[in-house]
Amino acid sequence: MSVTSTMQVAVSEAFARRDRAARALVEDSGRIARACQDMAVRFRHGGKLIVFGNGGGGTDAAHIAVEFMHPVLVGKRALPAIALSNDAATVSGVGNREGLAETFAHQVHRWADPADMALGISRDGRCENVLRGLEMAKALGLFTFALTGGDGGPLARSPAADHVLTVASDDPAVVKEIHVTAYHVLWELVHVFYEQPGPPGAGTPGGTSGEAAR
Template sequence: MSGPTREATSAAALIDDGLAADLAAASLMLARRFAAGATLWCLAPSWEPHANHVAVEFVHPVVVGKKALPAVALTGPDLVSTVRVSVRPGDVVVAVASAADPAVRSVMRRSPAWGVSTLWIGSGPRPPAGSADHVLWLDDPDPRLPATGGFVLLYHLLWELTHVCFEHPGLLSEPVPECTDEVCVTCSDEGRLAEVIEPAIGGRSLVRTAEGEETVDTMLVDPVEAADLLLVHAGMAISKVDEELDR
């Protein structure tokens, strides 16, 4: 690549109707999670100052009178372990990272087992569909974008819209999924993701799922190791989930 060139993308021009709708939906989710007691955990492995900036926006709002909300930047080595020990079911993780970031990919893949909602902010090639609950993406492949204010605009808007949602308390309770069918994914036990906490003793392993800790039968998938991801059905681990299945 040659030296830096002068023209820089104004990310504001990249916020089209699709991204505006994504921001709106992400903000309503975040406001609802905060209203229910969530903490927002902020990651940006390649550009750590962005993680700090997101957290300080929520903890110490620049607009007088706006509510201070629990948000924490997680930085440093072994980020997946740091996130694992920090998050509780109902929390939200926001990552500012490229689609290729290995730590963020791992966190996103594990999030259903931890019971957390996820937001992924980035630019360039998109992460695979379904990688995060909400993807706020600037499709411009310019590698200089992280330093031109594009991400700052996105998380400023996320903060601003989240606080607009707080002005509508009637909309902050999450709709309870109705259970009418005989087989319902929400309340039947159909293939939940679990992460191994302690490997099997006699074919029974302690795992973590969105509902908390439980012991499951791992006879079908043994041997298992701590941090392995399993698919659990009716108290039985029925398969291992490959860490990099979608690569």
């Protein structure tokens, strides 16, 4: 079967949608760098990363946790991370008794220490349990970070996240793919800042810039 010009245009546009979304993240490079630096500081002070999301966001949470716990690059330091979506018994038990909105907040409350970090993933920023998880984390003094898409939804507008990274696309496939790229960059830069810390006293847990970082 011959390839028509219409097919070629469709393929070009499919890649162009991804390229536009990825390039838009370059405009957030400063915020991404600050988030990675904040996370590296917390890891150096004994903090762990707590990650959560629903559906595909849940598999992303597991992916992120294993990247930190078992780095694919030989010689990179393993850093403590846990994905709250992995425990089906706890998720379903909390959901049954307390409601689905509390599935992550309940676990954050039990797992978290003040030096920890919480990363919530929601394709459109409208997952109530992800927002509640970040709200709980914020109340406990954790560093909080959100990955969203589209217009960011309530999650991007909430003060629950110190840093918000929103993929400017309404295509769920594009959002998913750029999220994967974003957290691979996150992993890479956290290690850069971890291995090359600034001068003494340059950063301490709790030193995030809050609204200014958003």
